[in-house]
Amino acid sequence: MTPPLVLDIDGTITRGDGSSAIGPRVFEELREWPSPVVIATGKAFPYPVALCQFVGIPPLVIAENGGIVLAGDEIEIVGEASAAREVAREYREVGYDLGWGESDLVNRWRETEVAVNRASPLAPLETIADDHGLEVVDTGYAYHVKDPAITKGEGLCAICDVLDRTSEEFVAIGDSENDVSTFEVAGRSFAVANADRAARTAADVVLEESYVEGALSVLSALR
Secondary structure (H helix, E strand, C coil), X not given: CCCCEEECCCCCCECCCCCCCECCHHHHHHHCCCCCEEEECCCCCHHHHHHHHHHCCCCEEXXXXXXXXXXXXXXXXXXXCHHHHHHHHHHHHCCCCCCCCCCCCCCCCCCCCEEECCCCCCHHHHHHHHHCCCEEEECCCCEEEECCCCCHHHHHHHHHHHHCCCHHHCEEEECCHHHHHHHHHXXXXXXXXXXXXXXXXXXXXXXXXXXXXXXXXXXXXXX
């Protein structure tokens, strides 16, 4: 029986060419997957919802590192961004910038956390976040200022409640420390070869292939 999946986006099903483009071969794989596919990402909620729509799969989404969960018609907003926005305000006040330009499309629709460009200084951000009881998670693509109690793993468990499944049925594929919590609750977990140390340590298997080629190798083996 083909297992359900929980997949990260950036660094996992992207091409690895310096862009944020998703490897197009994965679209057909996911569209034809016979079991549920959960998209679990640090991106703001509209992005994974749109991805599900464009791929043509039911919208099962964990966004903002677990801050927002969508399963069927049920949307659960687990956190709220007031403390993270205060961290961002203080960060700017001491002379730093979030690093996304005037339009800031990275945070424009973000509801439960704040993301900061990795070109911006990390140490003062961590200090300010800690003062507010928040953590900074480095996904390799952004620094995410968030409530430490909110995780992708908790999001997967919430989706499982709606689907009447257990998290141990799922196979997880990811690349970053924000995927560790899904690795911990999934039945099997795979880190692509480009994964950071935290993900590689937590995964059951570290793949030889990187980015989308690594994800595709798992999907092929599971079929």
